[in-house]
Structures are given as C-alpha cells and as structure tokens.
Amino acid sequence: MTESYGKKRLTRTVLSEQIKEQLMEDIFHKKYKAGDRIVESALARELGVSQASVREALRSLIAMGFLENEPFKGTAVRSFTAKDLMEVVTVRVALETLAGQLSIRRITDEEIAELERITSEMIAASKEGDTQRRIRLNIAFHEKFVETSGNKLLVQLYNYMHFGNWSLLTGSLSEMDPIQIATRHRILIDALRARDPDKVAKAVREHIESTTKPLSDMLAQANL
Amino acid sequence: MTESYGKKRLTRTVLSEQIKEQLMEDIFHKKYKAGDRIVESALARELGVSQASVREALRSLIAMGFLENEPFKGTAVRSFTAKDLMEVVTVRVALETLAGQLSIRRITDEEIAELERITSEMIAASKEGDTQRRIRLNIAFHEKFVETSGNKLLVQLYNYMHFGNWSLLTGSLSEMDPIQIATRHRILIDALRARDPDKVAKAVREHIESTTKPLSDMLAQANL
DNA sequence: TTTAAATCTATTATCGATTGTTTAATTATA
DNA sequence: TATAATTAAACAATCGATAATAGATTTAAA
Incomplete structure (x- = not known):
C-alpha cells in the first residue's frame, strides 16, 4: 500500500499477496471492469496457482471493497453509483x-x-x-x-x-x-x-x- | 452481526461463517485471551472441519481486527493497550x-x-x-x-x-x-x-x- | 401453452494431503 | 562458555480433488 512509495520488501513470498496485488493492478488498469465476474478456478489456471490461493486473494479484496460476492454465487468487480x-x-x-x-x-x-x-x-x-x-x-x-x-x-x-x-x-x-x-x-x-x-x-x-x-x-x- | 438482533437467516450454510461466529463467541467469553495463539490445524481437528475453512474464518477475523497474524508464523488474539x-x-x-x-x-x-x-x-x-x-x-x-x-x-x-x-x-x-x-x-x-x-x-x-x-x-x- | 419437477452444468465451498518456513533443540566449532 | 551450523518439530501456505449449491435446461404434467 504505502509501499508503492518507497519501502523495502523483505518478505515477498506470500503467493496470495502477490495475486492480490496483481488483481489490484488489473482492476486499476481496467482489465477487469465494474461488474465483471472473477472465477476462482479460471484465474487459478491462468496464473498457474491453486484455487485456494486465488480464493484467499479474492476474500481480501472483498474485505477491502474492491470486489463483492455472494455465497455459492461468485465474485465480481464492484460497481459504483x-x-x-x-x-x-x-x-x-x-x-x-x-x-x-x-x-x-x-x-x-x-x-x-x-x-x-x-x-x-x-x-x-x-x-x-x-x-x-x-x-x-x-x-x-x-x-x-x-x-x-x-x-x-x-x-x-x-x-x-x-x-x-x-x-x-x-x-x-x-x-x-x-x-x-x-x-x-x-x-x-x-x-x-x-x-x-x-x-x-x-x-x-x-x-x-x-x-x-x-x-x-x-x-x-x-x-x- | 446485526443478526443477533432479529433477522431471518435463509443461508446459514457457509461453514467458515459458522466457525467465525463460534470464534467470536469464544473470544467474547474469554476462552481465548489476548495474545493466545490460534493454531489452524489444531482448531480444525477440534471442530472436525478442514484447515481451509478454519483458515478462512481466521482471515476474516484478522481483517476485522480481532486477531493479528504474521506470514508463516501464525495467528493470535489481538491485545489492546x-x-x-x-x-x-x-x-x-x-x-x-x-x-x-x-x-x-x-x-x-x-x-x-x-x-x-x-x-x-x-x-x-x-x-x-x-x-x-x-x-x-x-x-x-x-x-x-x-x-x-x-x-x-x-x-x-x-x-x-x-x-x-x-x-x-x-x-x-x-x-x-x-x-x-x-x-x-x-x-x-x-x-x-x-x-x-x-x-x-x-x-x-x-x-x-x-x-x-x-x-x-x-x-x-x-x-x- | 404454462407450470413444476428433474436433470445438467458451471462454479463455489470444503476436504485431505503435500510443501515450505520458522523456531527451537542439538550438535559442532572456536 | 559462547557462537555457529545442523537437525527436528510444528505449523502455515499451497495444492489437487471432491462435495455442495445456484442457475439454466430439459422433460413431464396440467
């Protein structure tokens, strides 16, 4: 977060964290637009990681308000009014x-x-x-x-x-x-x-x- | 949350959500005290669920500020000054x-x-x-x-x-x-x-x- | 034709097992 | 004795696979 602006990165090993940042970039750059659905399994395959890691990244972004979801239905990029x-x-x-x-x-x-x-x-x-x-x-x-x-x-x-x-x-x-x-x-x-x-x-x-x-x-x- | 006070519960199926509420209760009732470590695998065994579900509950509580954690080290009940x-x-x-x-x-x-x-x-x-x-x-x-x-x-x-x-x-x-x-x-x-x-x-x-x-x-x- | 049940499909939620890291204990070296 | 290297144990992080669910599609009854 504050990192973007000068700060050393000692532990950059946590996979889900990397996925999270990648997704933030992608949303930022409009690769995913408001309302777009994000499918855990598809993204996992695309990135060559497990669904669990993707899922954890998604949950974090949901907590932050970037994404929204409903149980058993899925996750989508939040849209604003x-x-x-x-x-x-x-x-x-x-x-x-x-x-x-x-x-x-x-x-x-x-x-x-x-x-x-x-x-x-x-x-x-x-x-x-x-x-x-x-x-x-x-x-x-x-x-x-x-x-x-x-x-x-x-x-x-x-x-x-x-x-x-x-x-x-x-x-x-x-x-x-x-x-x-x-x-x-x-x-x-x-x-x-x-x-x-x-x-x-x-x-x-x-x-x-x-x-x-x-x-x-x-x-x-x-x-x- | 607001649920505790009158609200219909249609979907009470999400396991990690139940675990989360259970943990909130336990922290509330001081079963876990400030600083206490919470071990994913042990809790999973205790509750008879998978580590993944416990983990998801924990991440949510971390986001809420109930718990704190460090990568690869673990999760503990937050203490306040x-x-x-x-x-x-x-x-x-x-x-x-x-x-x-x-x-x-x-x-x-x-x-x-x-x-x-x-x-x-x-x-x-x-x-x-x-x-x-x-x-x-x-x-x-x-x-x-x-x-x-x-x-x-x-x-x-x-x-x-x-x-x-x-x-x-x-x-x-x-x-x-x-x-x-x-x-x-x-x-x-x-x-x-x-x-x-x-x-x-x-x-x-x-x-x-x-x-x-x-x-x-x-x-x-x-x-x- | 309309409605309702049954089936199918896509995708999430959950599981059990594996891998990687940290910490502590142990041994080796000065 | 103190410090560094080595090993062992505990546990988080990740994985691949299975079960559960919602939504769409088809079939059956009215």
Whole structure:
C-alpha cells in the first residue's frame, strides 16, 4: 500500500499477496471492469496457482471493497453509483478532517517537509505526463497526511476505505487539472504549518470536494 | 452481526461463517485471551472441519481486527493497550458524530421508535441481570443509530472498526452502571427527535466518552 | 401453452494431503 | 562458555480433488 512509495520488501513470498496485488493492478488498469465476474478456478489456471490461493486473494479484496460476492454465487468487480461516491466524499471529509485536527498537535517539520516533497514530485510527474505516477503520489500524500495524525486506527480505517474506492477515484483524477490539485495540497500544508485548526478543516474540505466534484457531476449524469 | 438482533437467516450454510461466529463467541467469553495463539490445524481437528475453512474464518477475523497474524508464523488474539482504546474513542466520536449529523436530515419516527425500543429492552435486560443480552443490545443500538445516517460506507466502516474492538469494549461495559448508559441513550434519542445538530453532537460525544472513561482509567493504570 | 419437477452444468465451498518456513533443540566449532 | 551450523518439530501456505449449491435446461404434467 504505502509501499508503492518507497519501502523495502523483505518478505515477498506470500503467493496470495502477490495475486492480490496483481488483481489490484488489473482492476486499476481496467482489465477487469465494474461488474465483471472473477472465477476462482479460471484465474487459478491462468496464473498457474491453486484455487485456494486465488480464493484467499479474492476474500481480501472483498474485505477491502474492491470486489463483492455472494455465497455459492461468485465474485465480481464492484460497481459504483453516484450515491456511493457521495458517501465516499462525506466519509473522507470526516476522516481527513479528524486527521488534520490530530495532526496539528503533533506533526513535525520533517513530516511537513515530506508532504511538500510528495507534492513537488506530483507536480513533476504531471509535467512529464506520467499520470500513473501522479495518481500514486496523490494517494501517497493523503496517506502520509492521515498518518501524521498518529492514530493507527484512523490510518487503518482510511486505507480500508480508500482502497475500496481507488479505482473509482483514479479514473476521474486523470481528467483533472494537476496544478489545481497541487495548489490545494499546498494550501493544506500551509494550514498545517500554521497549526490553525479552522484553516486545516477548511483546506481539507475544499480539497476533497473540489477533487471529487467533476467525477460527481459525471456520475450524476450517467446514473441518476 | 446485526443478526443477533432479529433477522431471518435463509443461508446459514457457509461453514467458515459458522466457525467465525463460534470464534467470536469464544473470544467474547474469554476462552481465548489476548495474545493466545490460534493454531489452524489444531482448531480444525477440534471442530472436525478442514484447515481451509478454519483458515478462512481466521482471515476474516484478522481483517476485522480481532486477531493479528504474521506470514508463516501464525495467528493470535489481538491485545489492546490504553493508546489503542483512546484511538477507538477518538474515531468512534468522529464517526458517530457524522452519523448523527446525517441522521437529522432523514431519520424517521419509526427509526426513532426503534431506537427507543432497543433502549427499553436494554434496561429490561439490565434489571434481569442478563449482561450478555444487554451488551448485544447496546451494540445493536449504536449500529442502528449509525444506519439511520443512510450512509452505507459509514455503516461498513463503523462495523469494521466496532467489531475489531468488541471484546475490548464489552469487557468494560459489564462493569458500568446500566441505568446511566440507558439515560445517555435517551438524551441522544431526544436530540435526534428535536433534529438539533449541536445537541446531537454533544450527546454523542458525552455518551461515548462516559462509556469509555472507566475502562480508559483502568487501562491507563495497567499499561502505561 | 404454462407450470413444476428433474436433470445438467458451471462454479463455489470444503476436504485431505503435500510443501515450505520458522523456531527451537542439538550438535559442532572456536 | 559462547557462537555457529545442523537437525527436528510444528505449523502455515499451497495444492489437487471432491462435495455442495445456484442457475439454466430439459422433460413431464396440467
């Protein structure tokens, strides 16, 4: 998870974990689209592994919200509605606002510098047209931000939710103005540096809502 | 989960699900204590099922936070520190406050009545000395409350977190004055009925913090 | 023709056995 | 005695195969 952004990998032996990451990539790259059914036995044959390993990977992705399933019926890539998206925004604002309030009391200058570094990299990636990388860095930024809260449960919950809606968010991000996103990040960083609770809350809300608005409009048109 | 409190059970066939519930019961009843190791093969033999089914149940409980594990090393009942508890309180307040704000705009009289009914049942259970039932009803109350928000992601997140810390909370609840808890519930219900955002926020915060305080004190003494 | 039972098919859920890893115990070496 | 190499035991991870289930298809009755 946070791995995508610099971290050593000592134990990369667990097969089901590899399958899981492979599947995440495949969903991310739209090899599997919303609603597509994933058949354990077929995938096992395709990857040359046992059904059990595939199954374990699937269960994990189900828990994360990437996939959904019903007993004896099977597993499919989850599809999202406009309402689902609104729910994500609502909850994200609540969780990241909380993170911001907690951060203020304990964030270090090093952590702030780290957030700035990620933002700079993001802008660089944007200019190079490396969308994939830009998206990953955006995720890294928000994860890092939540981590500075020092609340592990919050981080856990955030990741749990975040990844379940990854595919959803990434799709829209690619259509957004990267400079604007980066600017929002800077505003948030400044608010953190000033340790100003109200500014942080405002920055979080505006950042998330602005990021999600275009997608929201799009979905509202498509579904409802 | 919400099942414990009135719901039809059409498909009660999935073995791993039964094992999971059995294990939750066992952890709940302290058959397995914090730190205890759970061995897949041994448990499979004990229950007369295959290791695969046990394993699946365990993975699910790991995802919920009941258990923790490391690849190739095994699975153990998670233990909690005072810090963990503080984190739970912090996040619960945030999530339930959000739930309250959302509820105000859409909660129905029927739902309010339902909350009252659960609270009444809780008091009855207290008077009968049925601690087990009282705890379940308390959980049912909070779940129902969060459900009235109409935000499914929030419900999902709440359950995810809640159950991971069930054993922790229940332990302390049994030592608390049940009448006081019920009173807090009533205050919250009244605030909802009045559709008053500030009152709801206040009621939520005070309810959760008062519920958790004695346990917090206890843990602070024991650990830190 | 419509409905209901019976059969078939695809796929999940479960099983029993095998393989790979970790940890602890044992022996060898300094 | 202390440290390193070796072996043994316990157990998780993975496998290949079987049983159970839902859904589709066919057949039988009305």
